[in-house]
Amino acid sequence: MATSPQIKAVKADLTHMGKKVLLVEGPDDWHALSHLINKSTGTFPKYELGYCENDDGVLDVLSGMTEASTKTQAILGAILDADQCKKDDAGNEGIQSRIRSLQGRLGKFYAIPDKFPDDGLILAPTQEVDRGRLPVLGIWLMPDNVRDGIFEDLLRVAMAPESEKYISAVVDRATKDGMTGFRDVERPKAIVKTHIAWRDPNKKNLGEAISAHFDNLIPACQPFLNWLERLFGEVPQP
Amino acid sequence: MIPSLHISGFKLFKDLTIPKLGQLNLFIGANNTGKSCLLEAIGLYAGRNPIADVLQAAGIRAQEVLQPWEADGWNELGTSLRHPVFDLFHRDGATSGSDLSSAILIERIGDPNPLTVKFQWHDMVTDDDGMRRYVPALPGHVTVDHLEFALPVFRGDKQVALITRRHLPLRNRILESERLSNDDAVVVAHLPACGFTDEKAASLWDGLIQGPGQERVLGWLRMLDSRIDDLDYIAGRLRSRIALLKVEGEGRIPLHSMGDGLRRLFHIGLAMATASKGVLLVDEFETGLYWEVQVQLWRAIFEASQKFGIQVFATTHSNDCIQAFVEAQKDRLIPNTSFVYRLERRGENIHAHEFSPQGLEAAIRQGIEVR
Numbered sequence: 001m002a003t004s005p006q007i008k009a010v011k012a013d014l015t016h017m018g019k020k021v022l023l024v025e026g027p028d029d030w031h032a033l034s035h036l037i038n039k040s041t042g043t044f045p046k047y048e049l050g051y052c053e054n055d056d057g058v059l060d061v062l063s064g065m066t067e068a069s070t071k072t073q074a075i076l077g078a079i080l081d082a083d084q085c086k087k088d089d090a091g092n093e094g095i096q097s098r099i100r101s102l103q104g105r106l107g108k109f110y111a112i113p114d115k116f117p118d119d120g121l122i123l124a125p126t127q128e129v130d131r132g133r134l135p136v137l138g139i140w141l142m143p144d145n146v147r148d149g150i151f152e153d154l155l156r157v158a159m160a161p162e163s164e165k166y167i168s169a170v171v172d173r174a175t176k177d178g179m180t181g182f183r184d185v186e187r188p189k190a191i192v193k194t195h196i197a198w199r200d201p202n203k204k205n206l207g208e209a210i211s212a213h214f215d216n217l218i219p220a221c222q223p224f225l226n227w228l229e230r231l232f233g234e235v236p237q238p
Numbered sequence: 239m240i241p242s243l244h245i246s247g248f249k250l251f252k253d254l255t256i257p258k259l260g261q262l263n264l265f266i267g268a269n270n271t272g273k274s275c276l277l278e279a280i281g282l283y284a285g286r287n288p289i290a291d292v293l294q295a296a297g298i299r300a301q302e303v304l305q306p307w308e309a310d311g312w313n314e315l316g317t318s319l320r321h322p323v324f325d326l327f328h329r330d331g332a333t334s335g336s337d338l339s340s341a342i343l344i345e346r347i348g349d350p351n352p353l354t355v356k357f358q359w360h361d362m363v364t365d366d367d368g369m370r371r372y373v374p375a376l377p378g379h380v381t382v383d384h385l386e387f388a389l390p391v392f393r394g395d396k397q398v399a400l401i402t403r404r405h406l407p408l409r410n411r412i413l414e415s416e417r418l419s420n421d422d423a424v425v426v427a428h429l430p431a432c433g434f435t436d437e438k439a440a441s442l443w444d445g446l447i448q449g450p451g452q453e454r455v456l457g458w459l460r461m462l463d464s465r466i467d468d469l470d471y472i473a474g475r476l477r478s479r480i481a482l483l484k485v486e487g488e489g490r491i492p493l494h495s496m497g498d499g500l501r502r503l504f505h506i507g508l509a510m511a512t513a514s515k516g517v518l519l520v521d522e523f524e525t526g527l528y529w530e531v532q533v534q535l536w537r538a539i540f541e542a543s544q545k546f547g548i549q550v551f552a553t554t555h556s557n558d559c560i561q562a563f564v565e566a567q568k569d570r571l572i573p574n575t576s577f578v579y580r581l582e583r584r585g586e587n588i589h590a591h592e593f594s595p596q597g598l599e600a601a602i603r604q605g606i607e608v609r
Binding site: 012013014015052057059060061063064065066067068069070105108129132133 | 582589593600
């Protein structure tokens, strides 16, 4: 059963959510992830998906949860773009800036490494005393925990290669000719949304389009789906 | 200022460490995690009158402790002793009184003079000159017939008080005078959840008659009603006294008719004015107060505590109070001056969980339950 665009994305509310929660940045990501997970497993996830307005919202929920929560989840996953954050005071950008901010917010409770493993991060709280109180934490930095980028960079890999190459060239040309208004970091979004618009101009929902128009979706997302499986103990069916 | 705290053997606290304390300290936690006990321990540690503080913590009125203690119905030592002082000790401690080594310890980290309250069985002996007196009993040598207990209070190695029952009044009195030898002791104002009794409030108000203390208390009241001009006590029935507020445009109105919030503010104001260079303990801070008033009130407390050198310890059950504290803290976030802790049960132990200001703010923004 596929999710439909009528389904409203669920805002993250850790106090009232269940034992296993996956946080995403916004409603778009919520729909896209719902479809991706649904397509890979053929079923709804056994964990709850919640969005948090933006990347700062995810960080806020994570640090609020670790610092303050009395009753918290057993497993908490978070998906963050590696490339949507500002240059930090130490001059870090992209994924390095993202990792530094995670270390700043969560380092007291979780040993966030300087370099993320490419198959995604899964950590128990560092101190024994926090293990009953705090969840096992999973963090995936889009697209692949190594490169700067966003969720749409993962979807670009899921596009047919010739299509991705063609549309990228078109988008770049339009940019060069002054026909576009997006920021550099939004280029992957422009490519992915152009791809969707050309395939099916009526699709408004990124989630639905993901199911329909990304031929290599499951193979391209396999490392990510494996991380979800390891984190939440689900078995995706490719 | 008390910079840190370690408590063991006291009531719910088997072993509790609070590594950092500041000018303002807010404690939250579920029921039965020891919030009120913590305030009692701080009062006992910081204050000038360990005997009164210990008795108060045990819920014993001074006259009651002098009553004969009939431990009726017990045959075997320690099986059914139910004197309230046993409740002072952690359950692992002297619940039966048979463990002579049990003790309450309250200290700051690295304290050269920790406060200890011990439990001793005393046995009656007759001197050569025929005088009977009680001496600490040796373990295993308690004579059931003449059994009595005492709670000696120490600062470091020095005994500063001995809490006993009527058999040792003289010795008690002598030792009580020595309590003044504790140089670190400060004024402690302890405002309970239910507020001061009317009698206590009146006597605190009287005590502020010299100097600007009374005007400062009126300042607190004006947070709720700017028309308040003055406060007077008049004689009421049955020797009680009634606080009358002079309110602009309304004449004189009894304080008790103006709502719980104003009464609470009056008591907080009295306690603050009394506790200069000392310690203020407020149990269930939020009692009777709306959220907006609490923000304003915490701001004023942040300011006044700095100005008058008062170290504040408050407990709360209320999210409003936590939010108000955080809101007030934002304006004057000086590192290590204000702390929020949650007392949590972890098995046998109570643990103090420290919130970082940023983490607590994030949790409040995201609606995460922190209590």
